[in-house]
Amino acid sequence: MRLVLSEKDLSFTAVVEKPWDRRTEFLALSPGGEVPVLVEEDGFAIPDANAILEYIEETRPNPPLLSTGPTARAKVRALAGFFDRVFFRDVVETLVVEKALKRLQGSGEPDGFAIRRGYQALEEHLKYINYLAEQHKGLASDALTLADLTAAAHLSVVDYLGDIAWDKHPEARAWYSRMKSRPSFRPLLADHIPGLPPPVHYANLDF
Amino acid sequence: MRLVLSEKDLSFTAVVEKPWDRRTEFLALSPGGEVPVLVEEDGFAIPDANAILEYIEETRPNPPLLSTGPTARAKVRALAGFFDRVFFRDVVETLVVEKALKRLQGSGEPDGFAIRRGYQALEEHLKYINYLAEQHKGLASDALTLADLTAAAHLSVVDYLGDIAWDKHPEARAWYSRMKSRPSFRPLLADHIPGLPPPVHYANLDF
Numbered sequence: 068m069r070l071v072l073s074e075k076d077l078s079f080t081a082v083v084e085k086p087w088d089r090r091t092e093f094l095a096l097s098p099g100g101e102v103p104v105l106v107e108e109d110g111f112a113i114p115d116a117n118a119i120l121e122y123i124e125e126t127r128p129n130p131p132l133l134s135t136g137p138t139a140r141a142k143v144r145a146l147a148g149f150f151d152r153v154f155f156r157d158v159v160e161t162l163v164v165e166k167a168l169k170r171l172q173g174s175g176e177p178d179g180f181a182i183r184r185g186y187q188a189l190e191e192h193l194k195y196i197n198y199l200a201e202q203h204k205g206l207a208s209d210a211l212t213l214a215d216l217t218a219a220a221h222l223s224v225v226d227y228l229g230d231i232a233w234d235k236h237p238e239a240r241a242w243y244s245r246m247k248s249r250p251s252f253r254p255l256l257a258d259h260i261p262g263l264p265p266p267v268h269y270a271n272l273d274f
Numbered sequence: 275m276r277l278v279l280s281e282k283d284l285s286f287t288a289v290v291e292k293p294w295d296r297r298t299e300f301l302a303l304s305p306g307g308e309v310p311v312l313v314e315e316d317g318f319a320i321p322d323a324n325a326i327l328e329y330i331e332e333t334r335p336n337p338p339l340l341s342t343g344p345t346a347r348a349k350v351r352a353l354a355g356f357f358d359r360v361f362f363r364d365v366v367e368t369l370v371v372e373k374a375l376k377r378l379q380g381s382g383e384p385d386g387f388a389i390r391r392g393y394q395a396l397e398e399h400l401k402y403i404n405y406l407a408e409q410h411k412g413l414a415s416d417a418l419t420l421a422d423l424t425a426a427a428h429l430s431v432v433d434y435l436g437d438i439a440w441d442k443h444p445e446a447r448a449w450y451s452r453m454k455s456r457p458s459f460r461p462l463l464a465d466h467i468p469g470l471p472p473p474v475h476y477a478n479l480d481f
Contacts, residue, residue, distance in 0.1 A: 097357065098356060098360075098402060099356045099360035100358070100360075101360070113346060113352055114352050114355075114356070115351060115352040115355040115356065116403055117351060117353060118348050118349075118351035119348075121328070121347070121348070121351055122344055122345075122347070122348040122351075125344040125346045125347065137329055137332040138327070138329075139316060140323050140328070140332065141320045141326075141328070141329040142320075142325075144322060144324060144325035144328055145320055145325040146328075148321075148322040148324055148325060149306045149321070149322065150336075152308070153305075153306035153308070154308075195305060210406040214297040232363045249317060263465050
C-alpha cells in the first residue's frame with residue numbers, strides 16, 4: 068500500500084493500529100476490525116485493502132498502476148492477486164513462521180521440512196517470474212503495475228529472511244534489481260525487524 | 275459470481291473444475307490452480323474472483339453493481355469484502371464445518387461450543403445488516419450492489435443449515451426476503467447438497 072501511495076507521489080501519514088485492541092473509534096472506521104484503513108483529509112474512511120487500492124486508482128489515476136483497458140487490467144489484478152494469495156501462502160507465510168516467528172516468539176524449533184518446502188515453492192515461483200520478466204519489462208506489461216509492486220514486496224520479505232538462489236533466474240533477478248532501485252522501495256529496504264537483522268545483501272541494489 | 279452474471283443478464287456455461295486434479299490445461303488458465311476462472315468466447319481467460327468481477331463491471335457496466343463515483347464504489351467494495359472475509363470466517367465457515375462437513379465426512383461430532391460461537395457472531399452480523407438496511411433499500415445504497423449479492427449469498431448458506439432468528443432484525447429480514455425473490459437467486463435456492471436436505475423454509479420467499 069505504501070508502495071502504491073509512493074509511486075503515485077501521494078503524501079500520507081502511517082498510523083499504527085493494533086486491531087486486537089478492538090478500539091471503538093477504530094471499529095467505527097473498519098466494522099470488521101481489519102487493517103489497513105485509508106482516511107482522507109475530509110475524514111472519509113475506507114477499510115479493505117482491495118477497496119483502498121481501487122479507490123486510489125480511481126481518484127489519483129496517474130501513473131496508472133492497473134494498466135489501461137479491461138483485459139490488461141484484468142491481467143494485472145489477477146497477477147497481483149496471485150502473489151497476494153498463492154505466493155504468500157506457499158512461500159512467505161511458511162518461511163516467516165519457520166525462520167522468524169518461531170525464533171522471535173521462542174515457540175519451538177524451525178521445521179526443516181517446511182523450510183525446504185517453502186524454498187521449493189519459491190523456486191517454482193521464481194521460474195514463473197523469470198518467464199513473465201522475459202516477456203516484458205514488468206511482470207504484466209512494459210509499464211510498472213500493481214503486479215510488480217505486490218510481487219516485489221512479498222519477495223523482499225523472503226530476501227530479508229535469507230539468500231534467494233537467483234542464479235538460474237537471470238531475468239527475474241534483473242527485474243527485482245530494477246524494483247529494488249525504485250525510490251518507492253527505499254523505506255521498505257530500511258525496515259528492520261527488532262531482534263532479526265537482515266542479511267548483508269538485503270538493501271544492496273547490486274546484490 | 276453467477277448472481278452477478280445473472281443480474282447483468284449475461285448467459286454463461288458453468289463448468290466444474292476440481293482444482294486438486296491440477297490439470298495442465300487448467301493451470302495454463304489459472305497459474306495458481308485457483309477457481310473461479312472466467313473464459314470469454316474468444317478464449318481470453320481470467321483467474322481470480324476479484325479480477326473477474328472488476329472485468330465484468332468494466333466490460334458489461336449495466337446495471338452497475340459497484341455503484342457510481344469513487345466514494346460510493348469504495349463503500350460497496352469494502353462492504354462486499356467484509357462479507358466475503360469477516361462474515362464468512364466468523365459465521366459461514368464455522369457453521370459449515372460443524373453442521374455439514376463433519377456429518378458428510380463422518381469426521382467427528384459437531385462442536386456445540388463452536389456452533390454457539392457461530393450463531394453469536396451471526397447475531398452481531400444481523401444487527402449490522404439490519405442497521406444498514408434501515409439506511410437504504412440495499413445494504414450500500416438504494417440500488418442493488420455487489421454488497422447485497424455477496425451478503426445474501428453467504429446468508430443463504432447459513433439459512434440452508436438451519437433457522438435464522440430473524441425476529442429481532444425486521445429490516446434485515448425484509449431485505450433478505452427481497453433478495454430471495456430476485457430471479458437471479460432462483461438457481462441458488464434450488465441447489466441441494468446431496469445427503470443434507472435444506473430446512474422446509476429454505477426456498478420459501480415468505481419465510
